[in-house]
Amino acid sequence: MKKILILATLLAFLSGGILPLFSEALSGREILRRMQRNEIYGSMRSEGSWIIRDRFGTREKTFKVYSLGTEKTLIVFTNPEEEGQKILRVGNEIYLYFPDAEEVIRIEGSAMRDSVLGSDFSYEDMTGQKDLLDSYDAILEGEDTIEGKSCYKLRLKAKRPDVVYPMEELWVDKKNYALRRAYYYALSGRKIKELDIGEVRMIKGRAVPVHFVMRDLLKKNSQTEFIISKIEIDVPVDEKLFSLEELSW
Secondary structure (H helix, E strand, C coil), X not given: CHHHHHHHHHHHHHCCCCCHHHCCCCXXXXXXXXXXXXHCCCEEEXXXXXXXXXCCEEEEEEEEEEEECCCEEEEEECCCCXXXXXXXXXXXXXXXXECCCCEEEEECHHHHHCECCCCCCECHHHXXXXXXXXXXXXXXXXXXXXXCEEEEEEEEEECCCCCCCCEEEEEEECCCCCEEEEEEECCCCCEEEEEEEEEEEEECCEEEEEXXXXXXXXXXXXXXXXXXXXXXXXXXXXHXXXXXXXXXX
């Protein structure tokens, strides 16, 4: 009888611990850590598009993105209207380059809250979500189902006054720890943005969101669909791309 119990315990351990004896009680912080592991890469190259829908109609922006870690990101727009425009983020600093004016502009102060090319993403969105573990306390509120996926539901409360969103709600896939939905709140408690993940792709053992929709609830009937058509992670990326000298080339 003891041999049967030992064998059953071993099989449960090897198959992921399905017996209650070995079930893992995860904290909100650990779930958040596993989610962020999917989203932080040593380096990344990608191509994709934004489809912006609002009261002005529908517009599409295409782009290429290069990044090193969490501190350096370069976006190069390739659609005809904005071809050659660039957004460079180094740490919390953001710079814009406009080829027609041959000018580099630093974004700061209240301008950080401005929309990026009329989309539902702000410049703050590009700087404020690099390390949620340092910025928020994560509370596990329970479980929920999003589009047929069983998820952990987390509530994040800011540790510091300088974060973009004082509170967030996240739904994290229990199977692969991919983000499936997020709500973002103002200090007043008002929900101001919603993010829904439509597709997650497994790349080098990581669950990477490649299709999602952001809605700015402060705008009427506005949403931005974000589609990644090509992505490579942990590949060589030239660090010179992220210098101000290279930005105007």
